[in-house]
Amino acid sequence: xxxxxxxxxxxxxxxxxxxxxxxxxxxxxxxxxxxxxxxxxxxxxxxxxxxxxxxxxxxxxxxxxxxxxxxxxxxxxxxxxxxxxxxxxxxxxxxxxxxxxxxxxxxxxxxxxxxxxxxxxxxxxxxxxxxxxxxxxxxxxxxxxxxxxxxxxxxxxxxxxxxxxxxxxxxxxxxxxxxxxxx
Numbered sequence: 651x652x653x654x655x656x657x658x659x660x661x662x663x664x665x666x667x668x669x670x671x672x673x674x675x676x677x678x679x680x681x682x683x684x685x686x687x688x689x690x691x692x693x694x695x696x697x698x699x700x701x702x703x704x705x706x707x708x709x710x711x712x713x714x715x716x717x718x719x720x721x722x723x724x725x726x727x728x729x730x731x732x733x734x735x736x737x738x739x740x741x742x743x744x745x746x747x748x749x750x751x752x753x754x755x756x757x758x759x760x761x762x763x764x765x766x767x768x769x770x771x772x773x774x775x776x777x778x779x780x781x782x783x784x785x786x787x788x789x790x791x792x793x794x795x796x797x798x799x800x801x802x803x804x805x806x807x808x809x810x811x812x813x814x815x816x817x818x819x820x821x822x823x824x825x826x827x828x829x830x831x832x833x
């Protein structure tokens with residue numbers, strides 16, 4: 651497969667949250683697509699945090715785009731100059747007040763490689779301890795809870811744990827947990 655050629659790119663929106671570009675692209679067979687919108691965002695982290703009793707730490711918050719409360723894994727944006735691991739540790743602490751003694755990278759995946767440029771970094775965290783109260787951003791109102799794996803799977807089926815990227819991260823975390831158990 652041959653890559654598309656970017657003939658031009660015009661920034662339509664650029665702020666501290668995202669950059670939206672309208673690109674003119676030439677396909678390998680010569681066709682031109684104009685505009686092709688590309689969304690540039692910072693990379694994200696998700697944390698699959700497991701308590702000593704096996705339950706997984708989840709967060710619940712209102713998501714404006716769908717105007718619903720969603721259950722997810724802790725996570726957020728990697729700040730400029732921050733490593734993915736430091737962002738995961740910061741987000742876990744800010745959203746839940748918990749820290750972890752053991753961190754394992756479970757790799758990366760793309761949010762939507764057709765139109766978005768960012769990557770999601772997933773971490774498995776164990777050795778949890780409550781260190782602080784939540785330190786939420788102005789736009790955040792987050793509740794957290796520990797849920798058993800079958801509870802999360804049931805909430806996926808009922809669309810309460812419904813953000814596709816978090817569902818993918820949950821199942822990658824579950825797969826890693828299975829691999830770690832079988833060692």
